[in-house]
Amino acid sequence: MRLVVTGGAGYIGSHMCKLLSEAGHQVCVVDNLSTGHREAVQWGELEVGDIRDADFLRSVFGRFSPEGVLHFAAKSQVAESVQEPADYYDNNVVGALTLLDQVRRQAGCVFVFSSTAAVFGVPQTELIDEQHPRNPINAYGATKLAIERVLENYAIAYGLRSISFRYFNAAGADPSGLIGEAHEPETHLVPKILMSALTQGEPMRVFGEDCDTPDGTCVRDYVHVNDLGLAHLKGLEFLQKAEGAHFYNLGNGAGFSVMEILAASEAVIGRAIAREICARRAGDPARLVADATRARKDLGWVPSYPNIAGIIGSAWAWHSQRRF
Ligand code: UFG
Numbered sequence: 001m002r003l004v005v006t007g008g009a010g011y012i013g014s015h016m017c018k019l020l021s022e023a024g025h026q027v028c029v030v031d032n033l034s035t036g037h038r039e040a041v042q043w044g045e046l047e048v049g050d051i052r053d054a055d056f057l058r059s060v061f062g063r064f065s066p067e068g069v070l071h072f073a074a075k076s077q078v079a080e081s082v083q084e085p086a087d088y089y090d091n092n093v094v095g096a097l098t099l100l101d102q103v104r105r106q107a108g109c110v111f112v113f114s115s116t117a118a119v120f121g122v123p124q125t126e127l128i129d130e131q132h133p134r135n136p137i138n139a140y141g142a143t144k145l146a147i148e149r150v151l152e153n154y155a156i157a158y159g160l161r162s163i164s165f166r167y168f169n170a171a172g173a174d175p176s177g178l179i180g181e182a183h184e185p186e187t188h189l190v191p192k193i194l195m196s197a198l199t200q201g202e203p204m205r206v207f208g209e210d211c212d213t214p215d216g217t218c219v220r221d222y223v224h225v226n227d228l229g230l231a232h233l234k235g236l237e238f239l240q241k242a243e244g245a246h247f248y249n250l251g252n253g254a255g256f257s258v259m260e261i262l263a264a265s266e267a268v269i270g271r272a273i274a275r276e277i278c279a280r281r282a283g284d285p286a287r288l289v290a291d292a293t294r295a296r297k298d299l300g301w302v303p304s305y306p307n308i309a310g311i312i313g314s315a316w317a318w319h320s321q322r323r324f
Pocket of ligand 1 (some may be wrong): 075077187188206
C-alpha cells in the first residue's frame with residue numbers, strides 16, 4: 001500500500017516505517033521535525049511540514065495518493081498538557097482534523113490513529129478493556145478522546161474506516177540498533193533509568209511510594225514499540241475488510257511497578273542504579289494495565305516481546321550505542 005506516516009521521524013513512527021517498508025509498503029513520512037529526528041527517517045521519503053497546514057497536506061496527498069494514513073504526529077506529554085492545554089488542542093485536535101479533511105476526500109483511504117491509555121482516566125477495573133469508560137483526567141487524554149469521537153462520527157457520516165490503538169507504555173528499540181527512543185527532554189521511565197545508568201549522574205527519581213500498589217510505586221504495562229507496530233500491520237489488513245471505527249487497547253496485560261522496572265534494568269545491565277524517592281507526579285494513576293484480548297482475537301496480534309527483560313534489553317542495546 002501507499003501509506004502516509006505522520007510523525008514518522010518520532011519514536012513509535014520511525015519504528016513503524018521500518019516495519020511497513022519491510023512488509024513491502026511504500027512510505028511517505030510527514031513530520032514537522034519539532035520533536036522528531038531527520039536521522040530516524042530511513043525508510044521512505046520525508047516531507048517536512050505541519051499537519052495543521054492544509055495546503056501542505058493537499059500537495060502531499062495530491063502527489064502521493066495514499067491508500068492509508070497512520071497518524072503518529074502529536075504532542076504526548078501528560079504533565080506538559082496540563083500546563084499548556086492550548087498547544088495540545090491545537091496540535092492534537094486541530095492538526096488531526098486538518099489531516100482528516102484530506103483523508104476523507106481521498107477515496108478509499110483508511111486511517112490508523114495513535115491513541116492512548118490516557119483516554120480512560122482513573123481505572124475502575126484491574127485490567128482495562130475497551131468497554132472501560134473513557135474519562136480522561138488531563139488535556140493529553142482529552143485531545144485523543146476527542147479524535148476517537150470524531151472517528152466514530154466520520155465512520156457513520158463519511159464511511160471512513162479507522163482503527164484507534166490505545167497504547168499503554170511503549171518501550172524498547174528495534175534490534176537493528178538503527179533507531180530507538182530519543183526524546184529531548186526525556187521524561188519516560190525506561191530510557192531515564194538507562195540514561196542515568198550510563199551517565200552515572202543524578203540518582204533516578206522515583207515519583208511516589210505511597211500508591212495503592214504492592215510496593216507503593218506506580219504500576220504500568222510496558223509494551224515493545226515493534227509490537228505496537230505489528231498491531232498496526234495487522235490493523236491495516238483488517239481494515240481491508242472491516243467498515244467503521246474500531247478501538248483496541250495494546251499492552252502485554254502484565255503490570256510492573258517502578259521498583260520492579262529498576263530491578264529488571266539492574267539485572268539487564270549488570271550494575272546497581274542509584275535512586276531517590278520523590279513526591280508523586282501530578283495526574284499519575286496508580287495502576288494502568290491493559291486487557292488486550294480484543295486485539296489478540298480480532299487482529300491475531302501476538303506480541304513478540306512478552307517479557308520485560310527483553311523489552312529493557314532492546315532499549316539498553318540502543319542507549320548504550322545511540323546514533324542520534
Ligand atoms: N516515573 C518515575 N520517575 C521518572 C519517570 C517516570 O518514577 O523519572 C514513573 C511515573 O511516575 C510513572 C511511571 O514511572 O508511574 C511511568 O512513567 P512514564 O513517564 O514512563 O509513562 P506514563 O505512564 O506517565 O505515560 C504513559 C505514556 C503516555 C500516556 C500515559 C497514560 O507515555 O503517553 O502513559 O497515563 F498518556
